[in-house]
Amino acid sequence: MKYKRHILLTTFVGLVIVILISFSKKKSNIDDKVIYYVADNNLEDIAFYWKDGSGNVIGSIQNLKTMIAKDNKELVFAMNGGMFRADNSPQGLYIDQFKTVIPLDTSSAEGNFYLKPNGVFYITSNNTPFICKTEDFIDNGHVKFATQSGPMLVINGEIHPDFKEESTNLHIRNGVGILPDNRIFFVMSKAVVNLYDFANFFQSYGCKNALYLDGYVSRAYIPEKNWMQTDGNFGVIIGITAPMRSE
Template identity: 40%
Template sequence: MMRALALLLAFVAGPASAVTCADDTFEGHSFTACTVDAATEDLRLFHRNADGGVLGGWTALGASVAPQSVQFAMNAGMYHDDRRAVGLYIQNGVETAPLVTRAGPGNFGLLPNGLLCLTDDSANVIESLTFELTKPACRDATQSGPMLVIDGKLHPRFIPDSPSLHVRNGVGTMADGKTAIFAISNDAVNFDTFGRYFRDVLKTPNALFLDGSVSRLYAPELNRADFGFAALGPIVGVVQ
């Protein structure tokens, strides 16, 4: 837990370099968490190149924005076979997929789900029905599900001893609306463990599951660039 405490202190200590990433452990599981100050760093969503082709991974992302400028990247939500976003997707103010609020099969439909809403100086995880009611302006947004933590409480349908184990990634945001913490499990965990990591260690009042099994992280600070055979859909990243 000492590393978890050091990680949390780094998150709340104030402005840092573009991204601060650190490995961590929780209940015998390995995690990597990266914090971004959205008020000072350029945190954005990426999906397609200038020709409309799906980026799909770190090499194409780097080529589209200059490789040396990518400080951090992670897959950022579920997608169809053709790499279209499953739920709401907004990039640079342009909506290309609508908000989905109905229950359905799979993790996305395990309500409540939510979305990550980015502006030029803020980052917030918002539950989908709340977003539909309040309609906050998002420069970029990606919807996924389920929510991991909702106003400080774990998703009500998580099962502590669930045998559904996968490598998973997600994002949590602090109440200040400025700090986003992206985390990935480095071994297989269930939703309950992953949600409690955000709630109890990272202390994010709201957190969102982004995906599982295909979860990947690009963190040059840690000399890490996860490889996968299948192309990704939406990607979230910090460029400098």
């Protein structure tokens, strides 16, 4: 009888501990304001796009869909991939298929891009994703794709120190983080949010590092969630493709 009571007590204590841990886990207050896509870089074909084969800026998600369809591919996911200038050229580092198209921007100026630390999201030759501060980025010749943006949202597990929890600076936003299992976490807000809450969402999912990509111009194409924005006029677009399915 004592043994049974001991087992029951141990089980009860275990359940209490599990419940306490679940309640102590960090929560985000914008869960219903965001949409996200988790990309498995080892299983999915992820690429960065800026210009087509003729040297013309792709610009929109619809144009990307049309372009890849010519190669019998379909779009699984897409999102604008960083800030850009008036001519749609990437603002800051852009590496495409191991070639540095735009060099790293280490200068200082006004605007979100230059809110230090800013950072780089890149994928290596073995499809490993990384996000690092601009000052820590090194191109060792194995960087397949890279886009620079800013500011960093989460840095080594901590929210950017300049973000204010009750900030009234509200915008549509999109960003990218690396999950604890090394999958890529693409997020866009469906409603206006501040930078602190947006960064906190990444942190709540365990992202040690996350990078802001852009603001009100942001678009995402996630057909598996019935979210299909195909307009826009961007610089870099991050896309995931798959062989076109037969009808």
